[in-house]
Amino acid sequence: MILIRIALRNLRGHWVKGLIVGGLLFLGAALVVVGLSLLSTIDRSMAKSIVGSVSGNLQVYAKDAKDKLTLFAGMTDGTEIGHVEDFAKVRQTLEAVPGVKAVIPMGTDVAMVYGGNVLDVKLDQLRAAEKGKDKDKSKVVRAHVRKMVGLLAKDLDRMSDLRAVKNMSDETKQAIADVKQGGSDAFWASFDKDPFTALEFLENKVAPLGLNADMIWFRYIGTDLDRFASNFELFEVVDGTQVPKGQRGFLFNKLTYEETIKHRTARRFDKIRDRLAEGFTLKRDEDLQQWRKLNKDQMREITYQLDDRTEPMVRQFLQKHLDNSASAIEVLLAQFMDINDDNFGARYTAFYAGIAPHLMLYSVKIGDVMTMKGFTSAGYPTTVNVKVYGTFRFKSLDKSMMAGGMNLIDLMSYRDLYGFLTADRKEELAKLQAQSGVKPPSHDRAEADLFADADDEVEELPRAATVVAANEVGKTNSEWPAAVAAAPAVESGFDEFAKVDMKASAKKYGEDLFGRVYAQPDIDGGVVRNAAILLHNGIDERQAKLAVQKACNDHKLGLQVMDWREASGMIGQFLFVIYAVLAGSLFIIFFTAMVIINNSTVLATMERTREIGALRAIGAQRSYIRKMFFVEGLVLALLFGSLGSAFGGLVVAFFNAKGIAAFNDVFVFLFAGPRLYPTMSFTHVVVALVVVTVVTLFSTLYPAWLATRVTPLQAMQDAE
Amino acid sequence: MTTAYAATETPIVKLVNVDKDYELGTVIVPALRDVSLSIAAGEFTVIAGPSGSGKTTLLNLIGCVDIATRGSVIIDGSDTKVLKDKQLTELRLRSLGFIFQSFNLVGVLDAFDNVEFPLLLQGKLSKADRRERVMVLLRQLGIEQYSHHRPGELSGGQRQRVAIARALVTEPRIVLADEPTANLDSKTGNSILDSMQELNARGTTFLFSTHDPRVVSRAGRVIRLVDGEIADHNATAEDVAQLAAAAHAA
Numbered sequence: 020m021i022l023i024r025i026a027l028r029n030l031r032g033h034w035v036k037g038l039i040v041g042g043l044l045f046l047g048a049a050l051v052v053v054g055l056s057l058l059s060t061i062d063r064s065m066a067k068s069i070v071g072s073v074s075g076n077l078q079v080y081a082k083d084a085k086d087k088l089t090l091f092a093g094m095t096d097g098t099e100i101g102h103v104e105d106f107a108k109v110r111q112t113l114e115a116v117p118g119v120k121a122v123i124p125m126g127t128d129v130a131m132v133y134g135g136n137v138l139d140v141k142l143d144q145l146r147a148a149e150k151g152k153d154k155d156k157s158k159v160v161r162a163h164v165r166k167m168v169g170l171l172a173k174d175l176d177r178m179s180d181l182r183a184v185k186n187m188s189d190e191t192k193q194a195i196a197d198v199k200q201g202g203s204d205a206f207w208a209s210f211d212k213d214p215f216t217a218l219e220f221l222e223n224k225v226a227p228l229g230l231n232a233d234m235i236w237f238r239y240i241g242t243d244l245d246r247f248a249s250n251f252e253l254f255e256v257v258d259g260t261q262v263p264k265g266q267r268g269f270l271f272n273k274l275t276y277e278e279t280i281k282h283r284t285a286r287r288f289d290k291i292r293d294r295l296a297e298g299f300t301l302k303r304d305e306d307l308q309q310w311r312k313l314n315k316d317q318m319r320e321i322t323y324q325l326d327d328r329t330e331p332m333v334r335q336f337l338q339k340h341l342d343n344s345a346s347a348i349e350v351l352l353a354q355f356m357d358i359n360d361d362n363f364g365a366r367y368t369a370f371y372a373g374i375a376p377h378l379m380l381y382s383v384k385i386g387d388v389m390t391m392k393g394f395t396s397a398g399y400p401t402t403v404n405v406k407v408y409g410t411f412r413f414k415s416l417d418k419s420m421m422a423g424g425m426n427l428i429d430l431m432s433y434r435d436l437y438g439f440l441t442a443d444r445k446e447e448l449a450k451l452q453a454q455s456g457v458k459p460p461s462h463d464r465a466e467a468d469l470f471a472d473a474d475d476e477v478e479e480l481p482r483a484a485t486v487v488a489a490n491e492v493g494k495t496n497s498e499w500p501a502a503v504a505a506a507p508a509v510e511s512g513f514d515e516f517a518k519v520d521m522k523a524s525a526k527k528y529g530e531d532l533f534g535r536v537y538a539q540p541d542i543d544g545g546v547v548r549n550a551a552i553l554l555h556n557g558i559d560e561r562q563a564k565l566a567v568q569k570a571c572n573d574h575k576l577g578l579q580v581m582d583w584r585e586a587s588g589m590i591g592q593f594l595f596v597i598y599a600v601l602a603g604s605l606f607i608i609f610f611t612a613m614v615i616i617n618n619s620t621v622l623a624t625m626e627r628t629r630e631i632g633a634l635r636a637i638g639a640q641r642s643y644i645r646k647m648f649f650v651e652g653l654v655l656a657l658l659f660g661s662l663g664s665a666f667g668g669l670v671v672a673f674f675n676a677k678g679i680a681a682f683n684d685v686f687v688f689l690f691a692g693p694r695l696y697p698t699m700s701f702t703h704v705v706v707a708l709v710v711v712t713v714v715t716l717f718s719t720l721y722p723a724w725l726a727t728r729v730t731p732l733q734a735m736q737d738a739e
Numbered sequence: 740m741t742t743a744y745a746a747t748e749t750p751i752v753k754l755v756n757v758d759k760d761y762e763l764g765t766v767i768v769p770a771l772r773d774v775s776l777s778i779a780a781g782e783f784t785v786i787a788g789p790s791g792s793g794k795t796t797l798l799n800l801i802g803c804v805d806i807a808t809r810g811s812v813i814i815d816g817s818d819t820k821v822l823k824d825k826q827l828t829e830l831r832l833r834s835l836g837f838i839f840q841s842f843n844l845v846g847v848l849d850a851f852d853n854v855e856f857p858l859l860l861q862g863k864l865s866k867a868d869r870r871e872r873v874m875v876l877l878r879q880l881g882i883e884q885y886s887h888h889r890p891g892e893l894s895g896g897q898r899q900r901v902a903i904a905r906a907l908v909t910e911p912r913i914v915l916a917d918e919p920t921a922n923l924d925s926k927t928g929n930s931i932l933d934s935m936q937e938l939n940a941r942g943t944t945f946l947f948s949t950h951d952p953r954v955v956s957r958a959g960r961v962i963r964l965v966d967g968e969i970a971d972h973n974a975t976a977e978d979v980a981q982l983a984a985a986a987h988a989a
């Protein structure tokens with residue numbers, strides 16, 4: 020066709036203009052292709068992450084809920100999503116809906132454990148040794164305890180120097196005095212006279228002020244662990260075992276376990292190793308330097324755990340490893356922690372060979388019974404003892420705190436913790452309240468205390484160790500919402516716990532329950548907060564959602580249905596953010612292209628006035644002239660659009676081969692793994708070409724109109 | 740030179756009492772006054788007259804690219820006054836051929852494509868027929884070997900031949916040319932005129948404007964314009980030359 024020939028030749032004739040405009044169209048098309056393929060791949064991987072970890076395809080929860088269900092929006096405190104009263108009926112009804120594979124009960128909440136108070140552990144050991152009249156053991160442990168209390172007293176002294184003493188409450192002054200007394204020679208001289216009274220004093224007055232007595236907060240999902248494990252395809256046990264069928268138990272998410280339960284120095288060593296492996300250097304990277312500094316500054320995390328038996332072993336090890344005859348362990352550790360890019364490999368190995376074996380590497384070990392503290396829906400403090408069976412991960416999401424912050428607990432313990440009175444619990448709680456006469460705090464007050472400004476509390480609490488620990492938790496767990504990250508510094512919110520000896524009663528309450536095996540009707544027949552619905556492969560989510568909602572309405576279950584995108588909260592909306600960024604950059608590119616195309620075509624129209632006039636004179640209609648301009652635009656658009664799409668395809672193919680690394684844990688989650696392998700489809704190319712064509716044609720509208728206004732007369736005048 | 744003002748057959752071009760005024764702001768410039776003429780098939784007519792006498796204006800009216808202020812212009816049986824832009828364009832495509840003073844070829848197309856263009860607009864002939872017709876014309880005009888040259892690669896004379904071929908390719912009733920030799924040297928101009936005379940001999944009707952005496956001398960009929968009025972419907976070349984000489988002397 021002659022018009023195409025004219026268009027191509029015109030393009031060649033004005034190649035500079037063609038290249039500029041073409042370049043922009045090229046870029047635009049490439050961006051559309053790459054952007055769309057990224058978006059669709061992320062959409063798919065995100066679906067996999069969310070659907071396959073905790074959300075399922077659909078979620079149901081109470082219709083009359085005050086708040087929207089948001090699975091990944093951080094902590095659920097304050098969000099009131101109501102209750103599902105009779106899960107058994109929900110399960111039975113919804114599993115009958117065609118396409119539904121499974122309905123998994125859930126309840127998400129936060130709880131706290133006291134992590135790694137070595138003093139507590141040592142005092143337990145000391146008590147056991149005294150009871151068993153094991154003189155040798157008692158001697159070693161006693162020395163360790165004394166050393167720890169001494170260190171604590173030193174810290175407190177330093178604290179009271181730093182802070183205005185007049186601001187200190189009487190309670191605080193008393194606490195300092197207690198610790199000092201616990202570290203005094205007189206106290207230890209008289210220890211043998213009445214070891215159990217002395218122990219009690221240490222346990223009740225001194226230990227709560229000890230280092231590492233920080234509260235570790237984590238999120239957990241109470242669920243039917245068996246059916247959770249078999250239905251969420253990303254679930255996988257890492258350490259230990261799955262909780263035995265029908266029994267109570269807890270599974271740590273591997274990432275939570277490493278991040279919050281592991282010994283901090285060791286954890287930092289791990290993190291330094293991982294980051295160095297990614298190609299960062301201690302020379303350059305600020306995170307690495309920060310971790311090195313923390314390891315140096317917080318040497319006490321190690322020295323505190325060493326006793327008379329283990330300290331010499333570590334000292335000797337360090338002297339040999341560092342070839343330094345210094346005798347002070349602090350000096351040796353300081354030198355040891357002063358790592359650089361060259362010596363880190365050796366130090367890492369040395370740490371785990373010579374130091375870590377003498378440390379409590381995890382404050383909660385697999386197999387331990389852990390005391391979880393939380394609040395019931397009404398604001399009562401509750402405590403549940405639960406056995407930690409192991410750790411799990413969501414496959415390929417190991418590195419993402421989004422998914423890694425989710426721990427799992429059996430539904431029975433969950434109901435206890437959340438205060439849905441199970442038969443077991445009802446009786447126990449009544450007894451407990453009768454005993455103590457404690458009036459349960461109101462929900463409001465509990466929350467106010469829990470989230471009181473951490474800094475204010477710190478002023479009053481001279482707990483040097485706790486403060487340090489709190490600051491650090493705030494840092495390392497920055498993925499957690501600020502309120503919770505700050506919470507470990509707040510002790511006053513748990514005064515209620517102090518007044519009730521929950522530990523003892525819960526222990527009693529718990530022990531005979533650990534072995535109990537619950538039947539499926541017990542597990543199902545009770546309250547949950549929401550439920551995940553998994554669909555069979557290939558079932559259309561939208562239709563299934565309608566069918567499920569219909570079933571809920573028909574059976575008057577009082578439930579509302581949400582798809583995973585909505586249920587995941589912010590993270591589900593994240594795609595729109597990426598989409599907006601893409602749309603924004605495309606807008607800029609295409610807008611620039613439009614302006615340039617418009618301007619240059621207007622110029623070209625002017626230049627070609629005589630030619631156009633002549634064409635009109637020899638019989639070309641206006642419409643033909645218009646067509647001529649559009650064909651030129653079309654050729655430009657298709658030519659550079661195809662080239663751009665092809666280039667975009669190459670870029671996608673390149674990333675598909677190499678993968679795009681996730682920058683942070685949100686992206687690990689979005690990418691359903693540490694790397695994203697984008698794929699593209701034919702539709703992306705079609706969309707790119709259509710967009711580029713529309714943009715180009717749109718920008719030739721005005722110049723084309725101008726061209727149709729050229730009269731044949733304008734060709735008649737002699738060229739001056 | 741037997742053709743009289745009142746031709747017996749139906750004229751291709753017929754103007755009756757035509758006025759053309761130009762508006763320059765508020766001033767009205769009368770360019771043509773009370774012009775009546777008719778041109779029959781096969782004529783080789785030249786419109787002569789001094790600069791500003793209205794030659795171009797007259798050609799534009801006949802070429803349907805402009806509209807008379809008063810009077811009627813009838814081309815190939817159609818009154819141009821009542822036609823819309825679209826119909827005028829069709830009329831130009833069907834009945835007229837234009838040779839422009841500055842050729843006005845499409846710069847990015849080669850000679851062949853330029854000549855073929857009006858046929859494509861008409862869309863009547865097959866590709867083979869188009870090719871045949873274009874090549875015959877190029878051969879007649881002696882530029883066959885340049886069919887794949889672009890205008891920029893051709894001399895002025897060659898370009899004008901391409902323009903002539905383009906004007907003729909649709910076999911129009913009449914070919915219009917406003918000073919076709921003005922941009923050519925005299926030798927080239929003469930050879931172009933030879934070509935046109937040859938084509939005229941085969942039946943094509945030509946209407947030129949010019950003040951080139953050599954062109955006038957080749958005309959079958961000379962219409963003399965003075966100050967927008969027809970001074971002579973059938974002047975001789977000698978008349979024109981004398982008048983021109985007189986004007987020059989004055």
Ligand SMILES: Nc1ncnc2c1ncn2[C@@H]1O[C@H](COP(=O)(O)OP(=O)(O)OP(=O)(O)O)[C@@H](O)[C@H]1O
Pocket residue numbers: 761762763768769770788789790791792793794795796797950
């Ligand atoms: N577009 C216009 N606007 C106003 N006046 C015009 C316009 N075109 C021509 N004229 C005037 O109309 C008159 C006739 O002009 P025209 O161009 O037809 O003369 P011409 O015989 O072709 O002259 P030349 O030999 O110089 O080409 C002149 O007085 C000219 O100034």
Ligand SMILES: [Mg+2]
Pocket residue numbers: 794795796
């Ligand atoms: Mg003129």
